[in-house]
Amino acid sequence: MGAAMSVLRRSATLAEVAFRRQMLMTLEIPSKDYAYQWVMQWMVANRVHGSRHLGVETTYVKDSAGRQTADFDFIPSPGRHWVRWRGNFIMVDRARETKTVDMSTGAPWETLTLTALSLRPGIFHELLSEAKQAALAREEGMTIIYQCYGHEWRPFGNPKRNRPFDSVVLDTGVSDQVFGDIQDFLQSQQWYLDRGIPYRRGYLLHGPPGCGKSSFVSALAGRLGYNICVLNLGDPSMTDDRLAHMLAVVPPRSLVLLEDVDFAVGQQAPHDPTGPYAGVTRVTFSGLLNALDGVIATEERLVFMTTNHFHALPRALVRPGRVDLSIYVGLASRSQLKRMYIRFFPGQEGLSETFATVCEDEGLSMAELQGYFMFFKNKPEEAVANIQAWLDERRKVHQEQLAKMRGETSSDVAEKTSDVDKVPPPEE
Template sequence: MGLTELLASLQTNPYFGAGFGLVGVTAGLAILRKGFMLSGHGFQRYALTTCEVNSKDKSFQWLLAWISRQSRNAQHVAVNTDFIEDEVGRVSSQFGFVPAPGIHFFRYNHRIFKCERRREQMDALAGVPYEVVTLTTLGRDKSVFYEIFGEARDIALKDCADKTATYIAYGHEWRPFGRSRPKRPIDSVILADGVAEIVTNDLYNFITSSKWYHERGIPYRRGYLFHGPPGTGKSSFIFSLAGLLHYSICVLNVSDQSLTDDRLIQLLNTAPKDAIVLLEDIDAAAVSHSSQTNSKRYEGLTRVTYSGLLNALDGVVGSDGRIVMMTTNHIHLLDSAMTRPGRVDLKVLIDNATDNQIRRAFCRFYPNNSDLTEKFLAHVRSDSNPVSMARIQAHFLLFRDRAEETLAHPVL
């Protein structure tokens, strides 16, 4: 049988024809699928613009809040519950909604955006899932993302323009704690004469002198130590200073069992920009080496070593422009190495109430009964024990709008 006859027989063979056709169809579909994939990748590469934001970025929460405003009709949302404490201590809950993990669509400036929020592996250090939000839109103009992030930032800053944000250490990073609180006026904290002026003048001189520090090779950071008896207004004064400077507050608990030397250094050097790092009750970690009896009550409260704390406050690894404020009720437990200049540049005593503080506090609470000021002062001083401003304020809260009754009851 010749070659011509063999080909003719194969063409008339139904099994060979069906198999060749099946192979041809399969190959054609594979080529078509590959073509669609290449065209899809090409379209996505050259016709779409994509922007990714991960949960580590500072703008992540801003973007989620902004997207929730744009897609108000979204039905797949996640709830954020915040507990808000007002000035008198009442706590209420407030619910907010942000896009849940998944795909969402919204319109902005006559353009359609696809928003995909996905959760990936757990962040072992932070204890929460690592998340990514991806925004996709038609076109190659990336300027629209500048508009989106700028608007999200402006809205977030506007919401906290007259408020002070508080951050706490969570793992190896700082996270907002609750909602921002209204700024506290500096004059609402009644201190001894001249104390507020000394501190505010020093702060303003520092934040406006970065060039002066750098030209002289001096580390551009400042440390403050507020010491005095409990209830004298140390923490309240720091909160009001943050509001005066338009700064946030990063609260670091040096007695935290999970806090180590390395983590302390990292947290101090990764604090948000324009923030005051607050170390309360610093004597819990930096005990006096000259008083073994007094130091025993703090043994085992923290894993931070004394040398680690000193290096964190004044080591070669230090962030520029850092302001650290520390408080203590027992300054005698701190030795000279802890309080030397460079670690503590300004020590401020905030003591029990002076006569003038008591007069100013009474006139502030009872402006229509100023004629009773001296009588109240004599009533307070009838007890020879010193009195803190916290006790004075608590006494006034017991007899709101009843100035006469403040004279009839002892200050507890």
Template sequence: MGLGFAATLFRQGAIAGLTALRRRMLVTLELNNKDRAYEWFLAWMAEQNRLVASSSSRSVKWLRSHQLSLETNVEQRSNGSSSVLFRLVAGPGVHYLKYHGAWMQMKRERETKAMQLMTGTPWETVTLTTLSRDRGLFPRLLAEARDLAMRSQEGKLVVRTAWGIEWKPFGQPRRKRPLRSIVLGKGVGERIEHDVQAFLRRRQWYADRGIPYRRGYLLHGPPGSGKTSYIQALAGALSYDICLLNLSERGLADDKLFHLLSNAPERSFILIEDIDAAFNKRVQTSEDGYQSSVTFSGFLNALDGVASGEERIVFMTTNHIEKLDPALIRPGRVDLSVLIDDASPAQAKTLFTRFYGGDEAVTGLTEEGVERLGEVLGSITNEEMQQGRRASMAALQGHFIRYGAQEAVDTCRELFVDRRDAL
């Protein structure tokens, strides 16, 4: 009995001593999939695993892992084509790596019994463990993961869509479009850009006066005039992302709309297209009889009500501003309303010279020849406008892509239509 009692005390003492020693000598870092750094870390691991396989990594050494997970990214394009990218990352289980001379244990755990209610994604946790003396390597590792994620998106535009009550990236990051590639009327683009930049500089000014720090823009005009294209280019110029919000999305209700608008990612524009059709029953009702439950009053309250969030920029577009309720476009909900109209003579000439200028080897035209044809196109545009006929910038762009410079000018009159009949 005495020996058994002594053995029990020794075992408990050994366990307590080992636990105390572990607490003193080891440090643990926990990441869960609710944190943005979680995806960065997994992407970093996948990249390091690839570098180790190619013997080009000097900072990380892996033991061979037999537990892998597959992540598939699908990008569906508007023309029906799609691309699929596969990425192999460390799966649930225990893995080991040597980072800058320090061994670390990486344990990935997945909760199979509990799921995120809105997305159905299982909760996951990654735990990194190393010696306490090497705790300074954690910020260094996370900084590398962050920089890798930022480099992969450098020069690109990230578009997000609502997934439940969360914003998720839609497809792969898109290449940024130069702001000068969008040809608008004289001073129109500069007016919007200057207003956005002034708003971003006046955060403290808003706070000192108790004004909610948010801004709303409405771009209206005929189809194909460049409203959405300009917003995308402006977001790229300011290094902002775009959160595309579809008010007709299945399952979207007022409470979810409040949450989405109040929790938009930092440095992002919220884009709501065709706002005039958002509360049209014909548009909201799908083939299976489903109708969105977002109400007009709920949408107005989400924009500037008591429960509305701050620190956001909302862009709305419409082809028919006359159909909008005055309550929607009042100041506070729409702070700046700008007309993006059909092609003017100056716009048509500018777009033409940008398409065909600077490449004499391809077009066979000198800069003077391109300028002369641009003047002819501007004159034709002016004549058609005097007769009440207009052409959109999108129609002109497609026309220029299809034809050479001389032929594009000779056949451009077919693009002009009576806008009253077209609408």
């Protein structure tokens, strides 16, 4: 009897193993995989069947008016749970590591294990596809801003609503030129490969501050359906190796934005030898060049660089291969003045001509124009009637700024202001 019981026990164990191998399917999803967040959100939407052990994810949202709301989503806590989906029962095992953590966030690593009967071999593929489509639907019409934390890209804040492409008013033909060049690049991958040309494209937007360089990149990303990865070269922890790594692991359908790229060219203050970054070598100009177009440079990427000091950039940085298209984004031209006025006051073509005539040679930036129009919402006539007084006050302020730079007195400023009708803004 003892031998018989032993044989039965052994047979039962083997039968259980055979059943698991033949009749059950298992899918493991580590927390560092993209699909992990998709499936967790999918589980929130489908509810955990009969679970009494839950965790909570709080979504803190602030609307455009500044009102704050908090939503609570209940998710299965670590352990085993059941989910019923399309007539199938799926066992969810959420396991959390206790000895290893993510060094950049301190959060423990986790693994989701989904187990289902193998009667439908494609059930997991269908589940992942549904979770992916649901995640993409939540991001439709949105632009995700990524920032680098440690050695990986992570979303910064909530996704932003796509900015209309025509909301950034550049000089005639500039926006369409850049958009057309990118469209041609995205459709020419095989052409690049056939000729042995690295499949990447670099753009440099340069000009005075407040003229719409960063805003144009944001609007362009929305038009293309891309996200934006912002790379801060002034980060004290940014080194040459980290820069190259971050450019190599850019999320799909994302463009890289390097703002104020002249920072890597100019002289940088050394680290405090007793500070938290003591002994860390910041990103160098040589490291920037190698990351953009060196042996370690990766392909299949779009890089946008911005600067307010174009003449300070060495020729080695702006040569073709690193900067394929250089665009000047300058002060408002007559065409921009008219289009900006019509955008705020649609249908006022006649007043736009008058407005552009008064402001044409004043050297206004687009940020200044937008700030001025904000005072005259739905009042196109008042915007034209008050522009001359606003320009006179602006000239006076610029004269005072110049006087402070030259050490002149207020009486000298008043005398010069009365003699000079129009004074351009101080140079960068």
